[in-house]
Amino acid sequence: MNSILDLILRLDCWLLLAPLLPGIINKVKAWVAGRRGPPVLQLYYDLARLWKKGVVMSTLASPAFVILPAVTWVALLSAAMLMPLGPLGAGLTFRGDALLWLYLLALGRFCTAWAAMETGSAFEGMGTVREVSYAVLAEAALIAAVLTLSVQSGSISWVTMLGPPMGAGAALLAAGLFIVLLSENCRVPFDDPNTHLELTMIHEAMVLDHSGPPLAAILHGASMKLLLFTVLLVQAVLPMSQLKPLAAGAVLACGVLGVTVAVGLVESLLARFAFRRVPLLLTTAFLLCLFALLVAWKGGLA
Amino acid sequence: MNHAHLNLLIGLAMGLNLLALGTSRLPLLIRAMSAQGVILGVMPTLMERPDWRVLLVAAATIGGKGLFIPGMLRRAMRTVQIDRELEPLIGFVPSILLGAGGTIAALALTPMLPLLPEHANSLLVPGALATVLTGLILLIGRTKAISQACGYLILENGIYLFGLLLIQAMPLMVEAGVLLDLTVGVFILGIIVDRIQRAFDSLDTRKLTALHE
Amino acid sequence: MMYEGVVVGVAVLLLGLAVVAGPWWPRVWLGLTLAGAAAAVGAAVVVLVTGNEWEWRSGFLIGGEGLHVRLDGLSGLFVVLAAGVGAAGAVYSLGYWAERQYPASAARSRTWWSGMVASMLLVVTLSNGLHFLIAWEAFAVCGYFLITLEGEKPAVRAAGWLYLAASHAGTVCLFAFFGLLAAKSGGWELGPMRGDASLAPMFWLALAGFGMKAGLFPLHIWLPSAHANAPSHVSALMSGVAIKMGVYGIVRFSGWLPLPAAAGWVVIGLGAVSALLGIAFALAQNDFKRLLAYCSVENVGIIMIGVGASMLARGHGDAPWGRLALAGALLHVWNHGAFKALLFFGAGSVLHATGTREMSRLGGLWQRMPWTAGLFALGAVAVAGLPPLNGFVSEWLIYLGLIDAVAGKQASALAAMPAAIFLAMAGALALATFAKAGATMFLGAARTKPAAQAHECGNWMLVPMVTLAGICLGLGLAPVLVWPALERAADVWHAGCFASVVVPLVTLGWVQLGLAGLMATAGTMLWRKVRANNLRRGPTWDCGYAAPSARMQYTSGSFGGLAAAWFGWILRPQRMLRRVRGHFPAEAIRLDRVPETMLELVIQPLAERVMQLSTAVRRLQHGHLSVYILYVVAALAALTGLVLLENVP
Incomplete structure (x- = not known):
């Protein structure tokens, strides 16, 4: 009974709170620019509207075009179930779940890419190529971060990895993970979610042809991914295990809010980078995580 | 000795090395170099009980490396109106990877060196090696005269870090002498940059090969 | 018995x-x-x-x-x-x-x-x-x-x-290996001989000989052209099984012989390099069978990472993570056999239906050959190491071994750390590679006539593909069933010395099963919802362009170009370009080709140099008897001179 309650609470947390994040980011951007901006709950309205709409499917596309967004969404939701939520712990935890988590994100990427290529549109090809190529570098950074956390905690399961204090490497890890967050969620300076030019987009270019409920699944999945990365970033850097449960919950919530606002500020203050500069930034993220790993390793030896 | 703080500062300097390697903008390169100079200047005050000599050196280093020389370079940059984009011979990603690899190698190799026990836990030696390497990569991999000057200065920062190992034993004269040499060097460079610019309409050192006759 | x-x-x-x-x-x-x-x-x-x-x-x-x-x-x-x-x-x-x-x-x-x-x-x-x-x-x-x-x-x-x-270059090494082994151990009988430490250097001969067959990175030169040009069922056997004979040799003899201290480091390093560069080469290919062939180099690299890690563990007091890595490597032997055979069969049926191996001449095949497309997609998910299929399970085991090694903070961590990072990058590149292969071959619009007129393959070809796909799924969903077999094989490799490790394979199996079920359910539900909401068919979004054509789609070259450019230092792509010029432009051409770098830019120039040298030496051999006698006299004189010189005090 208790576990069912826990599951429902957790699902609510991920499913209902995730669409809040893009709303907050947009609000911050509007606030910096001195506009009123869309309401914070805009994405919820969009999702509800899309869910009721019909779908136009390209004549070239197979049924996978509709099915794969659902698969992606399930992959992201499962990844969310593996991610601990402060005092709540994770929905499911076992040795090596961090690796499953990484590969679930990869599965989501593969399905999105496949669905994007279904239509044979050159724009979607463009977005797909960028997404899967930049992910190579982001993946290197992520695995370095996972290694750092597991060196720090001597474990390879999120619940124990995300507890202990990080020490000096925390700043490096935070910076590295923040860059990866921006890249994996296609935010400025990697991608401009608000642009109207297909040539310069990554994620948005991939989902151009989607409409109706599949698009709703994609948008909701993307917001869950953003929440996933913010939660990871906050818990990786802050010593959650040393706090009392209530305090940990509060710190987590504040941290997530802080990171979201930071994303919004970055988007307000920076312009999108030229695509040839992207590998450099991602390499930097990888090196930051790598040096965090070395610091953790050295710290353990001394 | 305040090891933790010192190591943190050296770590920052190492981070600035990578920034210098990764940036494609000349002003940022100069800024990274000058920040490194300031950090290096603070270090002696952490290592020694700050008497007047140490403070003098610190002040001179901060003033020279952190303010004066970068100021000169900025002025040179402004007066000859050069393009602020760097043109790399070694691309930015390869050079930053080289720099990181060199830093890791320096960290890994330092325990093999015959060092005094009190330096064993310090990042001074790997930091110095990494900084020297960064300077060399900049010297080899960038074409503009000013960016090469930055390479020289970062190289010198590395030598300065080595010098800090001997801060008790060595009179500060050597460091002062090096600093003086550099200042003169930058003066001359400022003049040469101006001349090159007038002669070639460019600051690309590759074009100096045209001088061979 | x-x-x-x-x-x-x-x-x-x-x-x-x-x-x-x-x-x-x-x-x-x-x-x-x-x-x-x-x-x-x-x-x-x-x-x-x-x-x-x-x-x-x-x-x-x-x-x-x-x-x-x-x-x-x-x-x-x-x-x-x-x-x-x-x-x-x-x-x-x-x-x-x-x-x-x-x-x-x-x-x-x-x-x-x-x-x-x-x-x-x-x-x-x-x-x-x-x-x-x-x-x-x-x-x-x-x-x-x-x-x-x-x-x-x-x-x-x-x-x-x-x-x-x-193959014979490798066999020469093996002749030397077995001959020396027989000479040193006193007989041709094989078996555990770990006691005799003087046998350790022989491992390098075995590594060279078997590594050639396995297609480890610098030795893989024969592999792409052989796998691409062979008939597809042969490619499947070559790639799925034959190169594993090399893996068998390395695993077998590293278990039986004493190992030199550096063996684990070298093998894990070779594995990591093979994994990353193999898949980078694969990404740059335009011929889908060559792509699959290079992907085999990657997978052998992954296997070797696991094997190398277990060798390292043997040198570190039989650390239990060695067992994990070895079990992962051995499972990957099976997995790669299953999904690579499936992919080559799929490639074969595409080749059979269209007659071309150029991905950029295909496209939109899913309409004509839905079974092949679906099975190829399943194989692609498996080979990219994605859950819930089998490729993930073996990579997961290898990762667990590597990460335990890193967390152990011994010297071997310095090998395991880069290996884990290379493995992750190889995984992401594999994803890109197979997204590219699947998408350019099966999705979008047909680019040429043969692709538009393709036909589904017959049952003789379909049944084995379905079976292999079933095996991929089965190994992914119920990995716990094969764990005892893997443990047994690991025990044979290093009898009973590795401490037993607890692996949550049961949990993983249930999770994978749950995932597969949830994905199927969610997919069906969404499809139903879409049907209920009214599904219309329309043209692809073309940004207002009036006359889109199938040629405008992303091709294999344009898909791989971005990431492959990062590996340009080793891929050395060759390009022929004639741009569109003038008011009445002539035909514009752009040809991209990625050579087999090791073969064409290292070994062939070297061989040419050797040939030149031997041609020069051959001038001595001209058939004039009198001159031959002169050689003999000259040689005698030289020898006499030598002897005399030696006698001079």
């Missing part, structure tokens, strides 16, 4: 009969091959389940040596692989290389096929150095004849020749 032995004997006998029956009666041949394979699998499964090794020494002499056969956990693992893929390929070949279409070579294909499967079974079970070499040679030669089934094409002949040359 005898039971398994009799069954193995029956298996080899049946395959031998199949060799004889092959040319004349295809159905009889198929029956015999399947029965032989089933017998071999049965025997190996018994060994893997019960853990009873079967060993048989006979007084029957071949080449003066008594026959010695051994079927233990490690052999059993490879017997299952060889017999399984051998059987699947046999069925496939009846449809793919049918008598009607290839009257000249279909009979040869069948004969050599059975011969190859039988000789591979012998390679992994024979336990006498001399007989091992004979079986090894037979297997290599069978491979050559299978690759050159279409010997009338020059490209095929060249590929076969390169294969034969490279």
